[in-house]
Amino acid sequence: MATAHQLGPFRLDGQAGILYRGAEPVGLGQRAVALLRVLVESAGAPVSKDALIKAGWAGLVVEEGNLTVQIAAVRRVLGQEPGGGNWIETLPRRGYRYIGPVSPAENESSVAAPMTETTPGLSDKPSIAVLPFQNLCDDPEQEYFADGVVEEIITGLARIKGVLVIARNSSFTYRGKAVDVKQIGRELGARYVLEGSVRKAGRRVRVSAQLIEAETGAHLWAERYDREFEDIFKLQDEITLSVVGAIEPNLREAEIERVKRKRPDSLDAYDLVLRAIPHVYPATPEEAVKGIPLLERALALQADYADAHGLLAWCHETLFVRAGHSEEDRVAAIRHARAALAHGRDGATALGLGGFVVAMVEHDRATAFQAFEQALALSPSSALTLMAGAVALAYGGEAKRAIDYGERALRLSPAQDRANYYSHHALSIAFFLTGRYEEAANAARRAIQSGPNFSISHCFLAAPLAKLGRLEEAKTAASRVLALQPSFSSAGFCAALALPAALADPLQEAWRGAGLPT
Numbered sequence: 001m002a003t004a005h006q007l008g009p010f011r012l013d014g015q016a017g018i019l020y021r022g023a024e025p026v027g028l029g030q031r032a033v034a035l036l037r038v039l040v041e042s043a044g045a046p047v048s049k050d051a052l053i054k055a056g057w058a059g060l061v062v063e064e065g066n067l068t069v070q071i072a073a074v075r076r077v078l079g080q081e082p083g084g085g086n087w088i089e090t091l092p093r094r095g096y097r098y099i100g101p102v103s104p105a106e107n108e109s110s111v112a113a114p115m116t117e118t119t120p121g122l123s124d125k126p127s128i129a130v131l132p133f134q135n136l137c138d139d140p141e142q143e144y145f146a147d148g149v150v151e152e153i154i155t156g157l158a159r160i161k162g163v164l165v166i167a168r169n170s171s172f173t174y175r176g177k178a179v180d181v182k183q184i185g186r187e188l189g190a191r192y193v194l195e196g197s198v199r200k201a202g203r204r205v206r207v208s209a210q211l212i213e214a215e216t217g218a219h220l221w222a223e224r225y226d227r228e229f230e231d232i233f234k235l236q237d238e239i240t241l242s243v244v245g246a247i248e249p250n251l252r253e254a255e256i257e258r259v260k261r262k263r264p265d266s267l268d269a270y271d272l273v274l275r276a277i278p279h280v281y282p283a284t285p286e287e288a289v290k291g292i293p294l295l296e297r298a299l300a301l302q303a304d305y306a307d308a309h310g311l312l313a314w315c316h317e318t319l320f321v322r323a324g325h326s327e328e329d330r331v332a333a334i335r336h337a338r339a340a341l342a343h344g345r346d347g348a349t350a351l352g353l354g355g356f357v358v359a360m361v362e363h364d365r366a367t368a369f370q371a372f373e374q375a376l377a378l379s380p381s382s383a384l385t386l387m388a389g390a391v392a393l394a395y396g397g398e399a400k401r402a403i404d405y406g407e408r409a410l411r412l413s414p415a416q417d418r419a420n421y422y423s424h425h426a427l428s429i430a431f432f433l434t435g436r437y438e439e440a441a442n443a444a445r446r447a448i449q450s451g452p453n454f455s456i457s458h459c460f461l462a463a464p465l466a467k468l469g470r471l472e473e474a475k476t477a478a479s480r481v482l483a484l485q486p487s488f489s490s491a492g493f494c495a496a497l498a499l500p501a502a503l504a505d506p507l508q509e510a511w512r513g514a515g516l517p518t
Helices: 030-041 049-056 064-078 140-158 168-174 181-188 229-247 253-257 267-280 285-301 306-322 327-343 348-362 365-378 383-395 399-412 418-433 437-450 455-467 471-484 490-496 501-514
Strands: 004-007 010-013 018-021 088-091 095-098 127-130 192-201 204-213 219-228
Touching: 004 030, 010 030, 018 030, 030 049, 030 064, 030 095, 049 064, 049 095, 064 088, 127 140, 127 168, 127 181, 140 168, 140 192, 140 229, 140 267, 140 348, 168 181, 181 192, 192 229, 204 229, 219 229, 229 267, 267 285, 267 306, 285 306, 306 327, 306 348, 327 348, 348 365, 348 383, 365 383, 383 399, 383 418, 399 418, 418 437, 418 455, 418 501, 437 455, 455 471, 455 501, 471 501, 490 501
Parallel strands: 127 192
Antiparallel strands: 004 010, 010 018, 088 095, 192 204, 204 219
16 A cells, blocks of 8 residues: 555655645644544545544553544644545544545655654653643733743753653643643653643732642642742742652752752843743744843843853854854854853753854864753753754764764653754754664654754755655755755855764765755
8 A cells, every 4th residue: 555645735655754735744743644644544434433543542542532633633734725624524423534635646765764653651760741830910921921930940850860851842832722631641751740820910929830640630739829029939949849849759858959059140130031032942033033132131130141141142043053144143152152151050051052052153062062961960851952962963973972862852852842853853964974864864854844944954854865866855855955045055054064074075975966056
């Protein structure tokens, strides 16, 4: 049976686990793609709910509502084509049936090796996901503050060696969704879930939090705090320590003390950083220019604020790499990265971001790798450090360590995290370095699925495809690179990132074969 199917304007690559519309991957999760594949392979015939659940959630016991949600997601995507939303027919009390157009896709030989999604397994360590706290303020713009409270709690928990903490970007995908805690635990591989609410009024803050055992839904701990804003750091530490005590009471006191770290002296500077974070994390030029003024104001209030320096360095790195290679942005990125490393010796965020920018812009990889290791010694669950480190290590030619960092980051930040393209991108480079071209192409596809407009991921799809002799596919990927980044040249790219010859030479050879400018 064909493993790639043409569904009108869509192409379903079942083995790769990706649905395309034209040449563009569609933002549809792997579980939804798996369900669509089963339906298409039985086109015109009913498929029972049990068969679909088995295909999408192998080995798991899930409620039927999960299937309904995934089918709705598929219908929304197919609905981009007039009438496409009706291609999946509901059969009451029986299941579903695909009744839309289907034919074998052209270029069958291009189908990639299997890329299956697995639900993250539970670690031997206590694992926890901290959900976004509900903003109960009358002002919806105060949501940044609620997110900041959660960010600090995650940072505190990540400093505990005996606790595995799911990354912020993964747990925040559940914002505003009525999802059962048991389902969240299964999808994120978390044994515990922390949820709560925040209300800020003037200089007063009220925070409610509750800890739930995901498997049973049992409430293990709950508390409400009323504090002055000046006590916000103490409040965050109280919540963190209460959670640690509830899920792992045998952790040594010395480990619990690791939660406490140097905090900014200026609460106004802290507030500005919280406002900036939503503009920094997308790592796009459009958002970076919004975050820069806020971070500059924070540093005007407190010049040694390490996290502010790290975030500002990331903003300027984003502008330098993706918005014109301005010398001004390059210099600013390095200056703030160095300041983050100097002032942030006890903080994983500052060390991780500082190390990333120093590696990518200044090309001082020795300093960067030292910073990553120091950050992970402080916060073993810092997914941000692992993602940034994986990319820097891969570009530095250290394939083995890059794979280790990338795979660890994906464990902490499961498939829902759209920032995962950093990890998949790093893996595609590392696999290419080691001659694992099929795996490199698959990782590049994963990166493109998470971040379709990141031109470099398309570069690292073209390269392994060219090495595999699949030149038509490689040229298609190369055309997408030039559509996103018309000024791209292989020599300029390798020089700007100071790539080692072991990576630069085979890359440029592969890119020539794919038709990219030299």
